[in-house]
Amino acid sequence: MSSHDIPEENLPAEQDTAHGAVTVADEENPFADPGLPPHEHRVQDIDEQAARRSERTVAMLFTVSMLATLGFIASYVTIPTDKSIFVFPIGHLSAMNFALGLTLGVALFAIGAGAVHWARTLMSDMEIADERHPVEASPEVKTKVLADFKQGARESQLGRRKLIRNTMFGALALFPLSGVMLLRDLGPLPGTKLRHTLWSKGKLLVNMNTNEPLRPSDVAVGSLTFAKPEGLEENNEDFQTEIAKAALMIVRLQPDNIKDKRELEWSHQGIVAFSKICTHVGCPISLYEQQTHHVLCPCHQSTFDLSDGARVIFGPAGHALPQLRIGVNADGYLEALGDFEEPVGPAFWERG
Numbered sequence: 001m002s003s004h005d006i007p008e009e010n011l012p013a014e015q016d017t018a019h020g021a022v023t024v025a026d027e028e029n030p031f032a033d034p035g036l037p038p039h040e041h042r043v044q045d046i047d048e049q050a051a052r053r054s055e056r057t058v059a060m061l062f063t064v065s066m067l068a069t070l071g072f073i074a075s076y077v078t079i080p081t082d083k084s085i086f087v088f089p090i091g092h093l094s095a096m097n098f099a100l101g102l103t104l105g106v107a108l109f110a111i112g113a114g115a116v117h118w119a120r121t122l123m124s125d126m127e128i129a130d131e132r133h134p135v136e137a138s139p140e141v142k143t144k145v146l147a148d149f150k151q152g153a154r155e156s157q158l159g160r161r162k163l164i165r166n167t168m169f170g171a172l173a174l175f176p177l178s179g180v181m182l183l184r185d186l187g188p189l190p191g192t193k194l195r196h197t198l199w200s201k202g203k204l205l206v207n208m209n210t211n212e213p214l215r216p217s218d219v220a221v222g223s224l225t226f227a228k229p230e231g232l233e234e235n236n237e238d239f240q241t242e243i244a245k246a247a248l249m250i251v252r253l254q255p256d257n258i259k260d261k262r263e264l265e266w267s268h269q270g271i272v273a274f275s276k277i278c279t280h281v282g283c284p285i286s287l288y289e290q291q292t293h294h295v296l297c298p299c300h301q302s303t304f305d306l307s308d309g310a311r312v313i314f315g316p317a318g319h320a321l322p323q324l325r326i327g328v329n330a331d332g333y334l335e336a337l338g339d340f341e342e343p344v345g346p347a348f349w350e351r352g
């Protein structure tokens with residue numbers, strides 16, 4: 001059915017502005033403006049049954065979007081991260097990623113398709129020609145824009161088509177939940193994990209380069225030795241996590257040169273062990289100046305005095321490097337006498 005089959009008096013009223021201004025070519029204006037073509041009514045404009053069908057289609061699409069968003073949430077919560085599936089022709093995929101992508105895609109597509117179908121079939125399709133006007137709108141134009149806006153709002157039938165309105169609000173309100181669910185990937189919170197390292201009483205200090213337990217005789221005056229806790233191997237699954245907290249640097253000083261009383265007590269024959277992790281933002285410290293006993297962090301040049309409790313003498317670091325209390329076991333190897341007494345690394349979370 002088209003508007004040509006309907007008696008003139010039954011057709012919806014046309015707007016005066018629908019066909020725009022028509023001009024003929026003359027000397028001053030050689031290009032004729034034929035105006036807009038005559039407006040054709042759609043079947044939904046003249047058949048309420050068809051309009052209702054379109055309304056139901058739009059509502060169905062918004063409902064599909066809602067279901068897909070719920071499916072996204074359900075997939076995120078229920079599908080194990082290590083489960084894989086075969087999808088032809090792509091091959092093996094993570095089941096969770098596939099389900100998340102599929103449901104998110106359907107949710108977005110259904111909202112878009114619903115909006116497009118609504119606009120194409122139910123909103124007014126009357127073309128309106130407007131003359132160019134100065135950037136600053138006159139009061140009359142502003143009044144007209146407001147009137148047009150209200151008319152557009154009426155013609156969109158948002159107030160009348162409650163089914164569309166409610167399902168659209170439902171789809172738009174539910175959709176952001178997909179993003180909220182992804183925030184879960186920022187967790188879990190570290191809890192007290194950052195307060196403890198692998199060091200504990202009796203753990204041997206192992207040379208990071210040779211992988212051999214250290215004896216006091218292995219640490220020469222003026223040298224800088226890096227150590228890790230016994231049992232922590234590079235092929236351990238959590239090696240990077242643990243070494244980022246437990247990495248040690250060991251130097252031997254003349255006991256007379258140690259100014260800090262506690263540092264001297266926690267050392268063994270002048271051998272001191274400090275965290276290698278800078279207390280500014282956690283870079284590994286690697287530069288040692290044996291004459292001054294200073295260590296320098298290469299990232300932002302924080303400098304610590306190892307002869308004075310590793311206090312900060314320059315740079316942005318907020319506090320001294322934590323010291324590990326060490327001793328020697330019955331076999332003559334260097335061992336830890338406990339964990340660090342304070343958290344290692346940057347101080348921001350320590351205050352939380």
Ligand code: FES
Nearest residue numbers: 278280281297300
């Ligand atoms: S991380 Fe060491 S100075 Fe910034």
